[in-house]
Amino acid sequence: MNLPYAEPYKTKMVEYIKPSTIEERKQWIKEADYNLFNLTSEKVFIDLLTDSGTGAMSDKQWAEMMVGDESYAGSQSFLKLKETVKRITGFDYFLPTHQGRAAENVLFSVLVKEGDVIPGNSHFDTTKGHIEFRKASTLDCTIDEAFNTTVYHPFKGNVNIEKLETALKNNPKNNIPFVIVTVTCNSAGGQPVSMQNIKEVSKICKKYHIPLIIDAARFAENAYFIKIREDRYKEATIKEIVKEFFSYADGMTMSAKKDGLVNMGGFIALNDEEVYKKATVYNIMFEGFITYGGLNGRDMGALAVGLDEATEFDYLETRIKQVAYLGTQLVEFGVPVQQPFGGHAIFLDANKFVPTIPRDEFRAQALAIELYIVGGIRGVEIGTILADRDPFTHKNRYPELELVRLAIPRRTYSLNHMKYIASVIKEIYATRSEAKRGYRIIEEAPIMRHFTVKLEKITD
Known part of the structure; x- marks a missing residue:
């Protein structure tokens, strides 16, 4: 039986929108x-x-808003979110921020300096802006198929491996601090990156001892496309796919206003303790203390629930x-x-x-x-x-x-x-x-x- 899809939720509240001429x-x-x-x-x-931040939260997220721990330091809501991020992404170190560009600002303050070049797949506006603000530049390594809207390719967000390796190999100034891969790739039309591609990118980065960072605003949607379009992952759960995908990277920035299913929030997650320690300084300067990062406790609680819901x-x-x-x-x-x-x-x-x-x-x-x-x-x-x-x-x-x-x-x-x-x-x-x-x-x-x-x- 081939039935049409129906939303797995029902409306509990409505918001009036005003018609005009x-x-x-x-x-x-x-x-x-x-x-x-x-x-x-x-x-x-x-x-x-x-x-970004314009979606509707679930009843469970709203319930979490009522039990948020608003302690300035070490709140239970922070610990709940930290545990959720670790369980879903696998990264050991975690810093909350008020949104995605704030996460970029904090992390890039540690990693990016004047004259640097950051390769990636069609960097989005805030990413490019934070890089160029620091007098560095971007290098677009997206595959050519992404720029032809009529060509079918299941993963138009993929990185051109040859172009990336050429960039990393021909790097006499040693001025590539990291490679960034955006999932899904917004500037290319919300296009996903395949698991095979991220593996290849990771292998090249390790070869040249350059960290790989994921711009993960829509990581769950990317995982869905991997499940649907890569045969090897048809039987895998979304959470299993997400965990493997992040295992090939050294860190991530996240605008949680997308696949976190909240109206405000973001974070940085890392495996490198030294980078994390340096980032905490900027998090305190720009965002707030390291256990709230510009977010209320109730926001962190709602985000913890949202990350679980978005990966179903x-x-x-x-x-x-x-x-x-x-x-x-x-x-x-x-x-x-x-x-x-x-x-x-x-x-x-x-x-x-x-x-x-x-x-x-x-x-x-x-x-x-x-x-x-x-x-x-x-x-x-x-x-x-x-x-x-x-x-x-x-x-x-x-x-x-x-x-x-x-x-x-x-x-x-x-x-x-x-x-x-x-x-x-x-x-x-x-x-x-x-x-x-x-x-x-x-x-x-x-x-x-x-x-x-x-x-x-x-x-x-």
Whole structure:
């Protein structure tokens, strides 16, 4: 019997979202300087800006909020979270932080210095920002298939092994402090990394005595794809896959607002005691004491439960099938998206969707704005604006992919919301040939500009 999937949970509370008109949204986005981050939430109908901290917590997580130990040092909630992280990841040393970029800030303060080069698979914006802020640089070693949205590859987040080994071998300055692998790879379209690939990356890192760090924001979703797409792991549990995956690394940073199923939180986990000791200094400076790291005890308790819930197959299958449902609808409408579909989002291929808009007029941002105006749906540009300027030439960096990410919050929206999103995009796609001009920047920050950039519409 082949029955359709159903969510393994039921609704206990609802949150009202306010409908609006196209004319209202045209005015609102203009007032926001055409930056979707500047919109207040009441002006958004369906919010797909990010899946970070926007999901719904379970009854067991909310119950944990009521028994949080708020002791400044050595709280029971910290010990509970520490034990959970050890059990799930295998790492010996643990530092809580208030979110993922905070974990990067603390760890990179220990490991990254001016002139360093950090290879990886399409570093995300905060990762690249923290590296470049320290006057270091990144080296993208993602496989070529990741940059062709129409090519099917089960693990488009994989690292190009030959390119990585060349980088590590030709390192006369000895300025590669670590290799970082992001799972799933957000900038490539939420694409997973295979177990075989991480083994190979680990082997090369050990050969050249360079640590391997995992950016693990969506590690559970990555484990799901390994179970589904690598034959050897079809009978393994998600927790078994996760434990093996992390065993090939030396440490991890985590934005727990994704696969931790909480609204705020993050952490660092390591095997190296010396790096841990150095990191504790920065954790105290930037985050708080080493047993709370910017989090309430109740937040740590909810995160401990969330890590367990996120590493169960039933939850992951429902979550990823919802994302795939939206992707399938769009493909049926002929809309160009990154395929195969990622774990947390659908990525519209703006290069194919609106090639009539010049790249220097930010075609992905233009598409994201149109999606908001037509349907009240807030996505986010993963393209030239996010790529920032080259820190040396100060010219715009044009990535191979210009994407609009539609990140689906966990356990939040219904199947009818997915149908609505698909219908809005279908309507926009039908009139895509009319899109001729985009936007120009009138004000930007020197780093991670996409959060606060101000734009104006080009009408001439």
